[in-house]
Amino acid sequence: MTRKTRTDGIPPADNVQGADSISSYEFDLPDLLIAQEPTPKRSSSRCYFCSRGRTGGVSASFRSLPEHLDGNELLVVNNTRVIPARIRCHRQSGGSIEVFLIKPIVDQRWQAWLSPARRIRPGEILETSGPPLKIIDRSGSGWVVELGADGRLDQIGEIPLPPYIRRDQKDPRVTSIDQERYQTIFAQKPGAVAAPTAGLHFDVEMLEELKRKEIPIVPVTLHVGPGTFKPIETERISDHRVEPEWYSVSRETRTALAEARAKGRPIIAVGTTSLRVLESLGPLVEGPAIESETDVTILPGHEFTNVDGLITNFHLPRSSLLVLVSSFHGRENTLSVYQQAIEAQFRFYSYGDCMAILPAGGL
Numbered sequence: 001m002t003r004k005t006r007t008d009g010i011p012p013a014d015n016v017q018g019a020d021s022i023s024s025y026e027f028d029l030p031d032l033l034i035a036q037e038p039t040p041k042r043s044s045s046r047c048y049f050c051s052r053g054r055t056g057g058v059s060a061s062f063r064s065l066p067e068h069l070d071g072n073e074l075l076v077v078n079n080t081r082v083i084p085a086r087i088r089c090h091r092q093s094g095g096s097i098e099v100f101l102i103k104p105i106v107d108q109r110w111q112a113w114l115s116p117a118r119r120i121r122p123g124e125i126l127e128t129s130g131p132p133l134k135i136i137d138r139s140g141s142g143w144v145v146e147l148g149a150d151g152r153l154d155q156i157g158e159i160p161l162p163p164y165i166r167r168d169q170k171d172p173r174v175t176s177i178d179q180e181r182y183q184t185i186f187a188q189k190p191g192a193v194a195a196p197t198a199g200l201h202f203d204v205e206m207l208e209e210l211k212r213k214e215i216p217i218v219p220v221t222l223h224v225g226p227g228t229f230k231p232i233e234t235e236r237i238s239d240h241r242v243e244p245e246w247y248s249v250s251r252e253t254r255t256a257l258a259e260a261r262a263k264g265r266p267i268i269a270v271g272t273t274s275l276r277v278l279e280s281l282g283p284l285v286e287g288p289a290i291e292s293e294t295d296v297t298i299l300p301g302h303e304f305t306n307v308d309g310l311i312t313n314f315h316l317p318r319s320s321l322l323v324l325v326s327s328f329h330g331r332e333n334t335l336s337v338y339q340q341a342i343e344a345q346f347r348f349y350s351y352g353d354c355m356a357i358l359p360a361g362g363l
Contacts, residue, residue: 019300019331022232022240026317027338034164035351037173038181042203046346046353048337052309052360055333059344062201065311066209068358073309074260075210076253076278077270078196079219081187084157089126089133097126099133099145100160101153102193102226103246108147111139113226130156160193162229162350182350191223191246197313197350198271218256222247222273222294232318237299242320244293247277257284257306266359268309272321275328278306298324300331308359314341314348329357 043063050057085101100113131148184199227243269275280294315321326334346353
């Protein structure tokens with residue numbers, strides 16, 4: 001049976017009434033459920049399958065995703081690639097300092113965070129494992145730094161794992177498992193400082209099965225920035241804004257999206273980053289490639305016009321990502337899934353398991 005595409009903002013009233021307080025997005029998570037490394041096989045992670053806007057669902061292996069789809073869906077993935085944005089440096093005085101690149105400015109200059117930043121002065125030279133790095137000046141809450149003329153990130157930088165994944169610099173996983181598994185198999189365009197983690201569950205076998213079922217996959221690009229994971233520090237969610245992130249959508253993807261919408265094919269975003277791009281596009285129509293920055297912040301009451309389903313990992317409490325998922329599926333529904341996942345000892349966060357919120361009427 002073919003599901004009918006819904007674009008009328010299905011989530012129940014709990015998204016709007018009483019959901020503007022960040023305290024409503026709390027949950028207790030045992031530390032042992034924070035995944036420290038990926039599953040041996042990407043698609044062997046666990047997934048909680050549910051129908052959008054409805055309570056309940058079923059737990060299964062992610063590799064069963066094709067079995068939960070009707071075959072007329074369109075999947076949208078983020079093909080950004082994580083850059084080795086963490087650079088361990090030494091000051092000429094002998095102290096250690098970490099430079100975290102945020103986004104490029106021009107040539108070899110980047111916006112960056114420094115830690116620790118005490119007594120740093122413009123013009124200071126930092127030693128790296130390759131060419132030196134120069135501190136140019138302050139920039140808001142961060143700094144502008146300049147890589148050496150021959151400074152290649154793949155020589156001097158590391159993949160910037162989230163802080164809840166505990167790694168020592170000498171941990172062999174940093175140069176083995178993490179370099180491969182903290183990138184999705186779709187990763188093509190360098191620029192992200194964090195992985196679009198929902199895509200980490202897909203592998204070649206999964207793509208082949210989706211192809212056999214004639215379920216197309218199209219890419220968008222959103223370079224994930226640190227603002228996506230910034231905790232909400234205001235009590236009222238409506239006072240929070242997610243920082244802008246650069247995105248692009250090709251002509252071919254725009255055409256596929258327009259055709260899917262015209263034919264009533266459900267559009268499933270693989271990850272909150274893909275969803276953020278789709279909800280930034282306005283009407284899905286054919287046209288030239290788009291390059292822009294999105295400043296959309298998904299809050300309770302948001303009317304979803306371009307997304308019918310969502311595949312997403314389990315996110316931090318009090319985070320904008322948890323608010324986004326709750327706005328899409330309903331806060332009570334979402335937190336109920338989280339509680340069931342905790343009781344079933346699902347693995348959480350970047351290397352953890354996931355949930356698939358299928359278009360309404362499914363499952």
